[in-house]
Amino acid sequence: AQSVTQLDSQVPVFEEAPVELRCNYSSSVSVYLFWYVQYPNQGLQLLLKYLSGSTLVKGINGFEAEFNKSQTSFHLRKPSVHISDTAEYFCAVGKTSGSRLTFGEGTQLTVNP
Amino acid sequence: NAGVTQTPKFQVLKTGQSMTLQCAQDMNHNSMYWYRQDPGMGLRLIYYSASEGTTDKGEVPNGYNVSRLNKREFSLRLESAAPSQTSVYFCASRTAGNLFSYEQYFGPGTRLTVT
Numbered sequence: 370a371q372s373v374t375q376l377d378s379q380v381p382v383f384e385e386a387p388v389e390l391r392c393n394y395s396s397s398v399s400v401y402l403f404w405y406v407q408y409p410n411q412g413l414q415l416l417l418k419y420l421s422g423s424t425l426v427k428g429i430n431g432f433e434a435e436f437n438k439s440q441t442s443f444h445l446r447k448p449s450v451h452i453s454d455t456a457e458y459f460c461a462v463g464k465t466s467g468s469r470l471t472f473g474e475g476t477q478l479t480v481n482p
Numbered sequence: 483n484a485g486v487t488q489t490p491k492f493q494v495l496k497t498g499q500s501m502t503l504q505c506a507q508d509m510n511h512n513s514m515y516w517y518r519q520d521p522g523m524g525l526r527l528i529y530y531s532a533s534e535g536t537t538d539k540g541e542v543p544n545g546y547n548v549s550r551l552n553k554r555e556f557s558l559r560l561e562s563a564a565p566s567q568t569s570v571y572f573c574a575s576r577t578a579g580n581l582f583s584y585e586q587y588f589g590p591g592t593r594l595t596v597t
Binding site: 373375378401403405410411412413414415418420449459463468469470471473474475 | 486513515517522523524525526527530532541553572574576584585586587588590591
């Protein structure tokens with residue numbers, strides 16, 4: 370079975386600062402990796418995904434993530450955050466052979482003026 | 483194209499009451515999922531349906547039943563609600579067989595309170 374650990378439950382940053390949200394996973398088989406964002410009182414939206422190929426993936430709203438197989442990590446980064454990036458972010462992993470996703474506990478990103 | 487829709491948006495139940503949460507998708511997706519979201523616990527899979535006609539248990543199936551009514555609709559039933567089932571419930575769907583569409587698409591959620 371796979372598992373996901375998001376290393377920070379809350380990340381406060383100031384506007385225009387860089388941010389990194391950390392995600393580690395464990396799995397004995399090949400996986401796909403995802404980052405989702407949840408704005409208050411809404412469902413989850415896909416930010417980006419790693420399926421194969423280049424380990425640096427770019428998503429919407431200026432976010433990017435790097436897949437590191439040796440460290441089993443998939444950290445999310447943004448070089449300069451905006452107030453509107455305040456949301457909860459979820460890392461998820463799925464087996465390449467299956468249809469289920471396993472989600473991390475979430476990281477609340479709060480961008481302060 | 484409405485994506486994934488869920489009804490109702492909000493519901494308050496008394497302990498022991500039953501109810502069905504409805505989910506429908508108009509993206510012709512094969513797989514559908516029910517999750518619950520609780521503070522600090524992320525999303526936990528309750529049940530899923532990999533394809534029409536099949537359903538399987540997820541991580542936290544106790545106290546729930548599901549029906550895949552057709553390809554579009556996947557309902558979640560609470561037969562005898564308990565306060566521990568107070569949560570936000572999300573339905574999601576996903577296509578199959580397409581490498582570039584492995585992500586799941588989520589509905590807006592149902593906020594359920596059991597008193």
